Amino acid sequence: EKDPLVVFMPSGKRGRVPKGTPVLSAARRLGVDLDSVCGGRGICSKCQVSFGPGSYPKLGLTVAEDALSPWNAVEARYDEKRGLKPGRRLGCQAEILADVVLDVPPESQVHRQVVRKAATLRDIRMDPATRLYFVEVDAPDMHEPSGDLERLNRALAAQWQIGPVEAPLSLLRRLQPVLRKGGFQITVAVHHAHRGPARLIDLWPGLYEGGLYGLAIDLGSTTVAAHLCDLVTGAVIESAGIMNPQIRFGEDLMSRVSYSMMNPGGDVEMTAAVRGAMDALAGEIAATAGIDPRAVVEAVIVCNPVMHHLLLGIDPVELGQAPFALATSGAMDLACSELDLTRMNPAGRLYLLPCIAGHVGADAAAVALSEAPGEQDELTLIVDVGTNAEILLGDRQGVLACSSPTGPAFEGAQISSGQRAAPGAIEAVRIDPVTKIPRFRVIGCDAWSDEPGFDAAITGICGSGIIEALAEMRMAGILDPSGLIGSAEQVGSDRLRPEGRTQAYVLHEDEDRTITVTQGDIRAIQLAKSALYAGARLLMDTRGADKVDRVVLAGAFGAHISPLHAMVLGMIPDVPLDHVTSAGNAAGTGARIALLNRAARAEIEATVTGIHKIETAIEPRFQEHFVAANAMPHAVDPFPELRK
Numbered sequence: 001e002k003d004p005l006v007v008f009m010p011s012g013k014r015g016r017v018p019k020g021t022p023v024l025s026a027a028r029r030l031g032v033d034l035d036s037v038c039g040g041r042g043i044c045s046k047c048q049v050s051f052g053p054g055s056y057p058k059l060g061l062t063v064a065e066d067a068l069s070p071w072n073a074v075e076a077r078y079d080e081k082r083g084l085k086p087g088r089r090l091g092c093q094a095e096i097l098a099d100v101v102l103d104v105p106p107e108s109q110v111h112r113q114v115v116r117k118a119a120t121l122r123d124i125r126m127d128p129a130t131r132l133y134f135v136e137v138d139a140p141d142m143h144e145p146s147g148d149l150e151r152l153n154r155a156l157a158a159q160w161q162i163g164p165v166e167a168p169l170s171l172l173r174r175l176q177p178v179l180r181k182g183g184f185q186i187t188v189a190v191h192h193a194h195r196g197p198a199r200l201i202d203l204w205p206g207l208y209e210g211g212l213y214g215l216a217i218d219l220g221s222t223t224v225a226a227h228l229c230d231l232v233t234g235a236v237i238e239s240a241g242i243m244n245p246q247i248r249f250g251e252d253l254m255s256r257v258s259y260s261m262m263n264p265g266g267d268v269e270m271t272a273a274v275r276g277a278m279d280a281l282a283g284e285i286a287a288t289a290g291i292d293p294r295a296v297v298e299a300v301i302v303c304n305p306v307m308h309h310l311l312l313g314i315d316p317v318e319l320g321q322a323p324f325a326l327a328t329s330g331a332m333d334l335a336c337s338e339l340d341l342t343r344m345n346p347a348g349r350l351y352l353l354p355c356i357a358g359h360v361g362a363d364a365a366a367v368a369l370s371e372a373p374g375e376q377d378e379l380t381l382i383v384d385v386g387t388n389a390e391i392l393l394g395d396r397q398g399v400l401a402c403s404s405p406t407g408p409a410f411e412g413a414q415i416s417s418g419q420r421a422a423p424g425a426i427e428a429v430r431i432d433p434v435t436k437i438p439r440f441r442v443i444g445c446d447a448w449s450d451e452p453g454f455d456a457a458i459t460g461i462c463g464s465g466i467i468e469a470l471a472e473m474r475m476a477g478i479l480d481p482s483g484l485i486g487s488a489e490q491v492g493s494d495r496l497r498p499e500g501r502t503q504a505y506v507l508h509e510d511e512d513r514t515i516t517v518t519q520g521d522i523r524a525i526q527l528a529k530s531a532l533y534a535g536a537r538l539l540m541d542t543r544g545a546d547k548v549d550r551v552v553l554a555g556a557f558g559a560h561i562s563p564l565h566a567m568v569l570g571m572i573p574d575v576p577l578d579h580v581t582s583a584g585n586a587a588g589t590g591a592r593i594a595l596l597n598r599a600a601r602a603e604i605e606a607t608v609t610g611i612h613k614i615e616t617a618i619e620p621r622f623q624e625h626f627v628a629a630n631a632m633p634h635a636v637d638p639f640p641e642l643r644k
């Protein structure tokens with residue numbers, strides 16, 4: 001008689017196993033992803049499978065009612081105490097007696113796939129660094145003297161083939177009472193990163209049935225955003241953001257570096273400010289989600305190099321001057337207590353992604369992890385626009401990176417009526433090419449300014465608004481290719497008014513305020529967009545490419561910018577408009593991937609080492625490209641897609 005055949009769905013993995021093999025053992029043998037926290041003791045219920053007798057014509061199998069062994073005492077006790085859903089069996093208890101088809105539901109898969117909502121380049125495979133293990137530890141014995149930690153490690157090795165774990169003093173203090181309270185049965189949370197030792201993070205008497213959570217934090221110079229993720233399902237439970245309190249030391253990064261240079265101890269103040277904010281955010285997000293901060297066992301942080309140093313408590317002065325040396329570009333694996341984070345598990349761990357270069361930070365590395373340019377067949381240009389533009393260009397042949405000093409104009413700074421993207425800001429503009437009359441949309445109001453229902457109090461214009469305004473002015477013939485505003489007679493519009501020796505275009509006027517686009521505003525945007533374009537062109541030159549296949553706009557700003565307007569201004573190289581996409585907060589997504597999958601950490605560390613870094617400041621061609629990119633869209637480079 002042949003051994004029974006078992007087929008696991010949805011993977012389709014199959015094989016013959018000796019009659020009487022427990023389902024969990026069969027799954028292990030066939031490489032099927034079936035979870036277990038209690039190690040087969042019939043108490044965690046993580047190993048559940050669905051069993052449905054009947055015929056499976058596609059598989060050519062008929063499954064008998066008694067293909068699995070009847071409930072044993074352990075399974076019966078579990079059902080009595082907790083209740084098993086109909087058709088469900090505990091994989092560690094049920095034994096295979098005849099040919100059988102078993103379905104592994106998503107909640108029983110360790111490495112379940114989490115489908116990303118945004119640009120689904122790839123799914124996240126669950127493989128978090130911190131996991132729970134239930135263990136039975138030998139009681140101490142006069143005849144065989146050994147410590148409780150040593151016996152715990154023996155048990156982990158025998159029952160889970162992991163460890164030995166290192167235990168911080170704080171947990172060592174709790175180990176003995178917890179072991180005794182649980183009758184030498186305990187659940188431990190173990191952090192096992194892609195490298196380094198396994199570490200004990202927490203322990204509970206008996207079976208711990210609460211969840212484990214982690215934070216994916218995007219630490220920006222203006223805002224700090226965090227997602228609280230379930231480390232078992234991968235779901236985002238809660239998201240929150242706060243302003244970076246370092247703003248009071250300087251709006252942009254370089255002014256914070258200078259604050260540190262001018263004020264002894266300035267870096268210490270800024271470090272305390274950002275750590276305090278992160279700690280408050282961690283506490284707030286756990287409270288909103290109704291989760292015990294102790295269950296938050298990990299955080300992954302992505303940030304630019306200056307924030308990276310300030311968070312670590314390293315004076316960033318070296319990043320303010322050539323050759324922009326980082327204290328370290330490597331990834332960091334730290335205890336959260338080292339960064340004064342008190343509102344998560346006290347033994348919790350922090351992972352900082354590696355930086356790419358002195359100007360290209362861990363945030364860009366996170367974008368590279370999320371967008372995976374090195375896995376694309378098409379040559380892809382990724383721009384993350386902020387005070388600095390971080391630019392990646394690559395495909396399977398390799399990835400290049402640089403950062404370009406765009407300045408804060410794209411964020412509405414240095415613009416006469418500029419402001420941050422907030423309610424009251426003009427965010428989109430259209431100008432009638434014949435009448436030269438503008439209409440616009442304001443953040444906080446859905447109607448356009450010429451539509452009924454428009455009732456916004458207008459306070460200024462934000463980055464996407466000024467970009468659209470300039471591009472529309474160019475398309476309406478108000479601006480010439482060099483960026484000069486024509487006179488009222490030349491343009492044929494009464495919306496122009498002299499301002500000094502130049503002209504300004506009136507976008508909006510009421511009793512409270514007048515919002516104009518001045519020649520100075522145009523100059524500021526020209527400088528910013530030339531820097532962006534020149535950076536991209538420099539990477540294309542180095543790669544030997546005169547065009548790219550795809551452009552990805554990353555970051556919050558990227559989500560609001562219109563591809564057409566960006567291209568009319570010549571912010572990005574010529575490419576079919578439908579090949580320009582927005583990746584949303586790609587850095588935040590990268591942080592989430594690294595949080596949920598430890599192999600992704602090894603992957604990005606390797607990728608970053610392989611990225612070819614270009615330093616724009618020392619490349620003479622950068623200056624040439626910069627000058628040529630001043631015109632709109634460009635002095636020499638053709639933009640055939642715009643003519644379509």
Ligand code: FES
Nearest residue numbers: 040042044045092
């Ligand atoms: Fe825990 Fe089966 S493995 S109940």
